[in-house]
Amino acid sequence: MPSVQASLQRARRLARQRFTDPTRRRGLLVAFEGPDGSGKTTQRKLFKTWLKSEGYDVVTTKWNSSDLIKPIIKSRKAVRALSPEEFSLLHGADFRHRVEQVILPALWEGKLVIADRFLFTGLARDVARGLDLDWVLKLYQPLLWPDLVFYFAVSPVTSGKRVTATRLPTYYEAGQDITDVDDPVESYQRFIARVIREYESLALIFNFITVDAEQSIAEQHRQIRDLFIEGQRRPWSAWNVDAVAEWLALSGKRR
Amino acid sequence: MSAAAKPGRARLIAVDGVDAQAVLAAAKAALAASTSGAPAGARGGVSRWDASGIFQDLEVAEDDAGSPSPRTMLLLYAADLAFRLRWQVRPALAEGRTVVVAPYVETAIAYGRAAGLPANWLANLFRFAPRPSERHVVAARGTNAAAVKDGFVGFASAHVAGKGAHARQVLITATERHLRRGRPPQPRARGRRPLRRAPS
Numbered sequence: 001m002p003s004v005q006a007s008l009q010r011a012r013r014l015a016r017q018r019f020t021d022p023t024r025r026r027g028l029l030v031a032f033e034g035p036d037g038s039g040k041t042t043q044r045k046l047f048k049t050w051l052k053s054e055g056y057d058v059v060t061t062k063w064n065s066s067d068l069i070k071p072i073i074k075s076r077k078a079v080r081a082l083s084p085e086e087f088s089l090l091h092g093a094d095f096r097h098r099v100e101q102v103i104l105p106a107l108w109e110g111k112l113v114i115a116d117r118f119l120f121t122g123l124a125r126d127v128a129r130g131l132d133l134d135w136v137l138k139l140y141q142p143l144l145w146p147d148l149v150f151y152f153a154v155s156p157v158t159s160g161k162r163v164t165a166t167r168l169p170t171y172y173e174a175g176q177d178i179t180d181v182d183d184p185v186e187s188y189q190r191f192i193a194r195v196i197r198e199y200e201s202l203a204l205i206f207n208f209i210t211v212d213a214e215q216s217i218a219e220q221h222r223q224i225r226d227l228f229i230e231g232q233r234r235p236w237s238a239w240n241v242d243a244v245a246e247w248l249a250l251s252g253k254r255r
Numbered sequence: 256m257s258a259a260a261k262p263g264r265a266r267l268i269a270v271d272g273v274d275a276q277a278v279l280a281a282a283k284a285a286l287a288a289s290t291s292g293a294p295a296g297a298r299g300g301v302s303r304w305d306a307s308g309i310f311q312d313l314e315v316a317e318d319d320a321g322s323p324s325p326r327t328m329l330l331l332y333a334a335d336l337a338f339r340l341r342w343q344v345r346p347a348l349a350e351g352r353t354v355v356v357a358p359y360v361e362t363a364i365a366y367g368r369a370a371g372l373p374a375n376w377l378a379n380l381f382r383f384a385p386r387p388s389e390r391h392v393v394a395a396r397g398t399n400a401a402a403v404k405d406g407f408v409g410f411a412s413a414h415v416a417g418k419g420a421h422a423r424q425v426l427i428t429a430t431e432r433h434l435r436r437g438r439p440p441q442p443r444a445r446g447r448r449p450l451r452r453a454p455s
Contacts, residue, residue, distance in 0.1 A: 004371030067320035069327075072312045084451065085337040085383055086307075093323075093330035101321040130451050138379040139330065249371070250324050 004249070011248035012241050018108065019236040019244070027107030028232055029144070031118035034152030035196050036173065037162030038213040039220065043152065044116050046221045047228075051112060059106040061098055063117035069094035080171055084129040084178065091122050092139040099144055104247045118146060120202050128194035129178050142242035148231045150224060151208035153200075156193040158214060163188065264293075265348040267385060269359035272393030273431050275406030279303070281393045282357035289353045289389075299352030300343075304407045307338035313414070325370035328411040332363045333380050340384065358407060360384050361392065361434060366408050369429035370415070383450045395431050 019026050030047075032040045044060070051058050064070055073090050076082050082090070106113050119140045126136045137143075154162075163169055164185050171177065174184040175191025203210055209227050211220055268285050272278040282301045290298040305311060309331050313323070323331070339356065347354045360381045367377045404413075412426040 008371065068313070068316050068323060069331075071316070072309055072331075075312070083337060083341055086334045086341075089330050089334035089337060090309075093327050093334065096327045096330060097321065097323060100324050100327070132450050132452070135379060135382055135450055138376060141376055246324075246326075 007249045008245050011245035014248055015241050015244035016238070019240070025110050026236060027110050028112045028148075029103065029107060029115065029146040030112065030228065031115040031120070031146040031149045032152065033118060033120050033149055033199070033208065034213060035154060035156075035159045035192055035199065036169075037159040038152035038154045039162075039217065040152050040213075041116060042217060043150075043211075043220055043224060044114055046217075047224055048114055050221075050225060051114075057109075057111045059102065059111050059113045061102050061113060061115050063121055064091060064094050066094045066097040066101065068097050077170075077172055080177065082172070082177070084126065084131055087129070087172070087177075088122065088126040088131055088136055088139065091126075092136075095119055095122065095140065099243065100247050100250065103144065104244060105251075108244075115146065118149065119143075120149070120199070120206070120208075123202060124195050124198040127198045128175070128191065142246055143239065144243040145237045145239050147234055147237070148228065149206065149208045150227070151199065151203045151210045152213035152220075153203075153210050154196075154213045156189060156196055159192050159196070160185070160189045163192075264297075264353070265299075265351045266353045266389065267344065267348060267387045268353065268355045268389045268391070269361065269387035270355055270357035270391045270393060271359055271361040271365075271434060272395060273362065273365075273406060273408040273427055273434065274393065274395040275404070275409065277393045277396055278357050278362075278406065281391055282355040285389070285391060286353060286355045289355075297350075297352055299347050299354050302339045302343040302354055302356045304332070304339075304358055305335055306343060307335045309335050309338075310407075310410055322414055325367060325372060325411070325415050328415055329363055329367050329372070329377070329380060332407060332411075333383075336360070336363075336381070336384060356387070359387060359390075361390070361437075362407060362430075365433035366411060366426075366430045368433040369426055392434050392437075394435070 032044050032047075034040050048058050048060060064073060069090065073094060076086070076090070103113050103115070122140065123133065123136055127133050163173075168184050169188040171184070174188040175194070176182075176184060176187045179187040179190050181187035181190065202208070209231070211223060213220065215223075266289060268282075268289060270278055270282045270285055272281070279301070286299060286301060313331065336359075344354045344356060364374075364377045364381065368374065404410075408427055408430050412423045412430075415426070
């Protein structure tokens with residue numbers, strides 16, 4: 001459809017202008033990734049407080065939190081009705097909706113977006129469920145690359161201890177849909193070992209900044225601040241142009 | 256398995272089109288033609304979109320949740336199709352019954368192309384769907400909203416294109432055109448990795 005293509009071309013030009021304009025503070029996207037129990041949420045909250053004190057306008061987005069798709073996923077998880085493909089596709093839909101409704105609008109306005117889990121969570125969990133990485137990665141196209149990805153590395157044992165200290169893991173969190181293990185704690189231990197293995201591969205492929213999440217909370221926070229100060233000066237990734245252009249064409253933004 | 260079932264005759268028939276009523280009529284006709292003479296217990300059935308109830312749930316979402324984009328709609332369609340394959344199609348085929356899937360993959364791909372999405376993204380999205388043994392594309396009796404309102408294309412166009420009747424009509428007409436034109440030749444499946452492996 002020529003008009004669709006022409007509109008995308010215009011949007012690409014507009015995206016480049018906006019995100020490479022040296023006269024304005026561009027939006028920044030920072031992702032916090034890691035297995036459950038790695039302390040991401042604690043660090044995300046500390047980081048956000050610090051950023052606000054530094055004058056940043058901060059927006060937070062969490063995994064599986066879109067107002068539109070979350071209820072659909074929640075009701076199906078409750079009755080344990082999801083196959084790995086359905087689980088993957090619905091989380092992909094939730095992510096896409098948040099990219100379009102929350103993340104890109106905030107970046108466009110020059111805000112700093114902290115993502116408590118990003119698409120790498122989908123990749124690690126889906127591949128741990130036996131799905132093909134290439135298929136899953138393409139579901140998330142057009143890809144939106146964060147300016148920084150902090151990966152909170154913990155061992156499966158630490159993750160298991162922290163998660164099960166106060167509660168039992170849920171059915172899908174424990175991977176019981178694929179392990180066939182009745183005991184959620186035992187199932188979690190097996191499943192999280194697979195998830196961590198996938199995360200470690202992704203950390204290498206996508207050049208995550210690894211934070212040793214076995215350190216003290218204060219030490220991790222200091223490290224994140226230093227790495228952020230260093231990393232925020234990175235130029236905008238031109239790989240993001242397709243994601244921004246598609247959103248612009250859809251939203252009808254002109255400038 | 257039913258005693259009357261004949262596994263060798265199980266067939267997956269795809270019927271695609273934007274006009275939901277015409278698609279359903281064609282699906283019933285295809286099923287009848289394919290299973291004529293078969294015992295009642297081995298005739299199979301028709302798998303229709305939204306068997307999972309995903310779009311029904313979407314319909315009741317609050318307005319301020321935001322409209323889904325074509326990509327989001329297609330991810331949801333794929334999730335619904337995965338559900339239909341798991342609960343309706345594969346069990347029936349395993350019992351030797353014929354299943355008419357109406358609509359199947361081509362309707363969604365044509366809708367995606369009409370919305371300007373890349374062909375390779377669409378092809379990857381539906382990689383999990385088996386090839387049908389027979390395909391039918393049903394021409395719309397008219398691409399007005401009334402003719403398509405019960406189908407995926409009508410639903411998705413109404414939600415994605417917002418309230419503008421003209422924008423909705425443009426999307427529906429373009430979907431119909433892409434369906435008539437057919438999909439560009441796909442690369443051969445040889446060497447393609449399976450979607451799911453046993454987790455190690």
